[in-house]
Amino acid sequence: MDTITLNGLxxxxxxxxxxxxxxxxxxxGEVFGLLGPNGAGKTTIINMLTTLMIPSTxxxxxxxxxxxxxxxxxxxxxxxxxxxxxxxxxxxxxxxxDFHAMMYGIDATERKKRIAEVLAVVELTEKADVLVENYxxxxxxRLEIARGLIHHPRVLFLDEPTLGLDAQTRRKIWDHIRDLxxxxxxxxxxxxxxxxxxxxxxxxxxxxxxGRIIALDTPDGLKTLLQGDVVTLGVNGAAESLVPVLQxxxxxxxxxxxxxxxxxxxxxxxxxxxDLFALAQVSGIAITSVSLRKPSLEDVFIHLTxxxxxxxxxxxxxxxxxxxxxxxxx
Amino acid sequence: xxxxxxxYVLWLREMLKFVRAKSRMIxxxxxxxxxxxxxxxxxxxxxFPGLPPEIGYLQYLVPGIVGMTxxxxxxxxxxxxxxxxxxxxxxxxxxxxxxxxxxxLGRIAGGASTSIIQALMMLFLSVLLGFALPSLPMIAASAVxxxxxxxxxxxxxxxxxxxxxxxxxxxxxxxxxxxxxxxxSGALFPVRNLPVAIQFLSYLDPLTxxxxxxxxxxxxxxxxxxxxxxxxxxxTSVALVCASGYCFRKGExx
Numbered sequence: 282m283d284t285i286t287l288n289g290l291x292x293x294x295x296x297x298x299x300x301x302x303x304x305x306x307x308x309x310g311e312v313f314g315l316l317g318p319n320g321a322g323k324t325t326i327i328n329m330l331t332t333l334m335i336p337s338t339x340x341x342x343x344x345x346x347x348x349x350x351x352x353x354x355x356x357x358x359x360x361x362x363x364x365x366x367x368x369x370x371x372x373x374x375x376x377x378x379d380f381h382a383m384m385y386g387i388d389a390t391e392r393k394k395r396i397a398e399v400l401a402v403v404e405l406t407e408k409a410d411v412l413v414e415n416y417x418x419x420x421x422x423r424l425e426i427a428r429g430l431i432h433h434p435r436v437l438f439l440d441e442p443t444l445g446l447d448a449q450t451r452r453k454i455w456d457h458i459r460d461l462x463x464x465x466x467x468x469x470x471x472x473x474x475x476x477x478x479x480x481x482x483x484x485x486x487x488x489x490x491x492g493r494i495i496a497l498d499t500p501d502g503l504k505t506l507l508q509g510d511v512v513t514l515g516v517n518g519a520a521e522s523l524v525p526v527l528q529x530x531x532x533x534x535x536x537x538x539x540x541x542x543x544x545x546x547x548x549x550x551x552x553x554x555x556d557l558f559a560l561a562q563v564s565g566i567a568i569t570s571v572s573l574r575k576p577s578l579e580d581v582f583i584h585l586t587x588x589x590x591x592x593x594x595x596x597x598x599x600x601x602x603x604x605x606x607x608x609x610x611x
Numbered sequence: 612x613x614x615x616x617x618x619y620v621l622w623l624r625e626m627l628k629f630v631r632a633k634s635r636m637i638x639x640x641x642x643x644x645x646x647x648x649x650x651x652x653x654x655x656x657x658x659f660p661g662l663p664p665e666i667g668y669l670q671y672l673v674p675g676i677v678g679m680t681x682x683x684x685x686x687x688x689x690x691x692x693x694x695x696x697x698x699x700x701x702x703x704x705x706x707x708x709x710x711x712x713x714x715x716l717g718r719i720a721g722g723a724s725t726s727i728i729q730a731l732m733m734l735f736l737s738v739l740l741g742f743a744l745p746s747l748p749m750i751a752a753s754a755v756x757x758x759x760x761x762x763x764x765x766x767x768x769x770x771x772x773x774x775x776x777x778x779x780x781x782x783x784x785x786x787x788x789x790x791x792x793x794x795x796s797g798a799l800f801p802v803r804n805l806p807v808a809i810q811f812l813s814y815l816d817p818l819t820x821x822x823x824x825x826x827x828x829x830x831x832x833x834x835x836x837x838x839x840x841x842x843x844x845x846x847t848s849v850a851l852v853c854a855s856g857y858c859f860r861k862g863e864x865x
């Protein structure tokens with residue numbers, strides 16, 4: 282059964298089409314990932330699904346409730362952990378949680394139990410009665426995650442849930458997300474630009490770029506798009522001349538050059554490394570390092586978009602800083 | 612449609628923050644206190660034509676300043692939605708199942724409580740300057756009028772903030788909407804002394820009726836019939852509560 286369906290969902294801001302005709306459905310009990318660089322339109326999709334924004338065209342339903350016609354029905358069945366801070370910093374951590382739970386009509390004894398539970402998960406039990414304005418960035422993030430988990434929604438949206446968290450906390454949150462999904466049968470939609478997060482958590486992933494879905498499959502299914510292993514060669518100097526040489530070979534599926542790294546997708550990687558060395562030597566190019574691995578989602582992303590997610594992000598961030606400077610000068 | 616639990620949560624939040632932010636409370640009543648002290652003492656001997664001579668200017672001024680306190684604290688709490696938008700907390704409230712109407716009512720309940728507390732503080736502080744307090748039932752009656760006045764201006768603040776995306780327009784709103792409302796209301800002098808054309812604007816100002824009603828119960832002197840004042844206040848507040856509920860339901864949050 283489909284818990285969430287999107288039908289041609291589109292959002293246009295001025296002359297920017299942030300979300301472009303997205304159609305997909307999420308099955309009940311699924312962990313579904315929206316993967317893409319910052320600015321790809323993931324958060325806009327989430328904002329429309331959580332009734333905070335009205336779509337320009339297209340429609341969507343969540344647990345049978347239409348997001349435009351029955352927003353309150355939608356809000357009753359969802360929970361969300363926002364990407365940006367959304368805490369009341371003038372209240373303590375416990376008050377933030379308590380007020381949230383009260384808004385969902387959870388009774389006092391159950392509230393107390395669940396608050397203790399989620400505080401333990403994010404390890405904020407000792408800081409629960411401190412005003413949030415005195416929290417560090419990481420603590421605020423953990424508190425928001427705790428808040429999103431309290432009311433056990435049928436559908437949980439996680440917008441970049443572990444952005445800016447250390448590896449240890451991140452792993453804990455992941456395990457808790459899996460737990461929620463399995464034990465309480467919560468359908469989860471998460472956006473992320475961490476490949477390993479999508480790979481670890483998601484049953485299916487939609488890769489989004491410039492507001493469009495460019496691929497949708499299971500993590501393994503996406504990886505087989507590459508049909509091969511990934512060999513990364515570190516090269517010294519101009520390696521451009523090597524690219525056409527490699528592209529001619531029938532056993533090489535794809536070649537990408539980023540700075541001084543050549544990413545090559547080959548069938549039977551282990552056996553082909555010596556051949557690659559030989560080819561490089563003939564072209565007079567020195568290899569400084571080599572690595573061989575099974576394909577990751579990052580490779581799939583590069584394969585589909587032609588650039589790595591970090592490069593894309595750098596570009597988006599550059600724009601953002603320019604925007605902020607403009608605002609500050611006003 | 613109306614969820615008492617959601618209203619209670621938002622009210623409780625406002626009260627907790629009010630009790631904690633001592634500086635906010637002092638800041639909010641500092642200006643009316645200064646106005647009361649300096650205008651009250653400076654114009655002590657002024658006699659307005661048409662006012663009974665036994666009502667000194669301080670007696671006349673105190674209900675006006677109480678009305679001013681309600682106007683400013685009410686408009687500020689209404690517009691504090693903008694702060695919540697800035698800090699992201701508004702989103703958190705808006706994705707909960709609480710109906711928009713309940714969210715608006717919760718804000719009004721919290722804002723009205725804090726406004727009335729501050730207005731009563733003003734009233735009692737004015738005793739130090741020589742204001743003669745009326746009997747307890749009259750003070751209780753004034754609290755009802757205070758409620759109506761604060762609801763009106765909280766709603767005006769809410770409606771204004773639903774049209775603004777950030778806090779840049781805040782000062783403009785204060786200067787071009789809140790101050791004229793204050794100056795037209797007859798809080799400082801009888802409206803009748805204004806030129807006729809401006810008087811007409813005063814009669815469109817809900818605070819005119821609020822201040823007049825406060826005078827009626829607090830000093831026993833009013834320009835209009837108290838029932839006229841109360842009817843205008845009641846109708847205006849009901850209309851504005853509906854209007855702010857509508858504005859909140861319609862608009863996008865982000």
